[in-house]
Each structure stands twice: as C-alpha cells, then as structure tokens.
Amino acid sequence: MWDPAVYGRFGAERSRPFLDLVARIGAEHPRAVTDLGCGPGDLTRTLAGRWPGARVTGIDSSPEMIEKAGPGFRLGDIADWHPEPDVDVVVTNAALQWVPGHPEMLARWARELPSGAWIAMQVPGNFDSPAHRAARELSPVELRADPVLDAAGYAEVLAGTTVDAWETTYLHLLPADPGADHPVLRWIEGTALRPVRAALDDERWAAFRAALAPRIAEAYPERHGLVAFPFRRIFVVATT
Numbered sequence: 633m634w635d636p637a638v639y640g641r642f643g644a645e646r647s648r649p650f651l652d653l654v655a656r657i658g659a660e661h662p663r664a665v666t667d668l669g670c671g672p673g674d675l676t677r678t679l680a681g682r683w684p685g686a687r688v689t690g691i692d693s694s695p696e697m698i699e700k701a702g703p704g705f706r707l708g709d710i711a712d713w714h715p716e717p718d719v720d721v722v723v724t725n726a727a728l729q730w731v732p733g734h735p736e737m738l739a740r741w742a743r744e745l746p747s748g749a750w751i752a753m754q755v756p757g758n759f760d761s762p763a764h765r766a767a768r769e770l771s772p773v774e775l776r777a778d779p780v781l782d783a784a785g786y787a788e789v790l791a792g793t794t795v796d797a798w799e800t801t802y803l804h805l806l807p808a809d810p811g812a813d814h815p816v817l818r819w820i821e822g823t824a825l826r827p828v829r830a831a832l833d834d835e836r837w838a839a840f841r842a843a844l845a846p847r848i849a850e851a852y853p854e855r856h857g858l859v860a861f862p863f864r865r866i867f868v869v870a871t872t
C-alpha cells in the first residue's frame with residue numbers, strides 16, 4: 633500500500649528529477665500524454681499545464697494514490713498498458729523500478745507508439761547506497777538488490793529509437809529536525825521500505841526500524857542541522 637502523505641514528504645526533492653526529465657521532451661503539440669505510475673497526480677498536472685491542448689492521463693496501480701489524484705486519473709497496472717493510437721508522449725517517473733520485466737515493456741512501447749513519439753523515464757539508481765544495503769541486510773523480507781539497468785542498458789533496450797540517456801547524483805540536504813526520526817529513514821520509509829512495512833506486524837516493524845535507525849545515522853551524519861543524502865537517478869528520453 634502506498635501512503636500519499638508519507639510519500640509526500642520531501643516533495644520538493646522528489647519533483648526535481650521529474651522536472652529535469654520532462655525538460656528534455658521536445659514534443660510541441662502532442663495529442664495525448666500518459667503518465668504511468670503517476671502517484672498523487674500533482675506532477676502529472678504540470679504536464680497538462682505545459683501542453684494544454686493534449687489529453688493528459690495518469691495511471692497508477694495504487695487505489696490510495698488514484699483517490700488522492702482525483703478525477704481524470706485511472707487505476708491500472710503499467711505491465712498491462714498498451715498505448716492508444718494518439719499517445720505522443722509517455723512519461724514514467726520513479727515507477728518502473730517496481731515493475732519486473734520493464735525493459736522489455738519499454739521496447740514494446742517503442743514499437744507500438746506512433747513514429748515521432750516520446751518516451752521519458754526516470755528510475756532511482758541508489759540500490760547500492762548505504763541505506764538500501766543496511767535495509768536489505770536487516771529486512772526479514774527479501775528486497776531486490778538491482779531492479780533497474782544503468783543508462784547504457786536502457787539505451788540498448790531502446791535501440792532503434794533516438795536515445796538521450798544520462799545519470800545524475802543529486803545531493804539532497806535534508807533538515808535533521810530535533811525530535812523527529814532521521815530524515816533518510818523517513819525518506820525511504822515512503823518508498824523502498826514499503827514492502828517491509830506491508831509484510832510485518834507493528835511490533836516487528838518497530839524492531840526492524842529500531843535496528844535500521846543507527847545504521848542510517850552512522851552512514852548519513854548530521855552536520856549543521858542538515859543531513860547530506862546523495863541520490864543517483866537514471867534518465868532516458870527516447871524518440872520513436
């Protein structure tokens with residue numbers, strides 16, 4: 633289950649990669665734009681602002697997210713999605729890491745989309761970070777170590793399209809609020825730790841969190857009230 637309120641923490645840091653991604657889309661008058669794994673919908677709405685003439689649709693498999701997003705958004709699984717004939721832009725931001733087999737899906741979309749369409753995707757590439765490594769070590773639930781490709785891997789999958797692929801490591805400087813949990817723990821709780829939370833009862837979840845917290849505090853120390861959290865992300869914009 634996705635909790636829009638927990639995911640909404642660090643909204644400014646999370647929206648930056650989306651904005652950097654869509655800035656590289658060159659479509660001028662797309663007929664339809666689809667945002668796959670749209671989450672609570674606020675970023676999808678910026679696409680409607682950029683292309684007011686387009687039919688903009690957001691699709692997400694989480695009922696909680698779709699309820700938060702409101703009218704015009706629909707429940708659906710990315711794995712089942714096929715582009716309608718007028719889709720000229722597909723955006724998928726921070727979602728494909730949850731979809732096994734997504735590289736084959738990207739190749740299929742590239743074949744199914746009309747000529748001149750744009751696919752823009754971003755996935756986190758920080759599964760080897762100290763926070764994720766500690767979570768994998770301590771979690772009683774198996775967490776996938778490597779659910780994404782690197783930029784070159786996606787470029788290969790999308791061979792035959794024109795590919796613009798890159799990687800960026802953002803340095804998020806997160807406030808360490810006195811009395812609150814460590815900000816990196818609060819961050820990953822909203823995303824990577826969701827499968828752990830879903831599998832454990834309250835007591836085991838509290839024990840897992842209590843074991844993870846000192847590992848995270850050690851890896852990401854506070855300096856002058858801030859915690860530096862480097863976050864690598866992988867971007868691909870392809871034109872069919």
Ligand SMILES: C[S@@+](CC[C@H](N)C(=O)[O-])C[C@H]1O[C@@H](n2cnc3c(N)ncnc32)[C@H](O)[C@@H]1O
Nearest residue numbers: 669670671692693694697709710725726727730
């Ligand atoms: C980290 S959030 C990203 C939300 C939004 N794209 C953003 O940039 O803020 C990941 C989203 O992907 C959705 N998701 C995960 N697996 C999915 C799937 N197989 N089909 C559709 N949505 C999925 C989740 O429900 C969640 O809303």
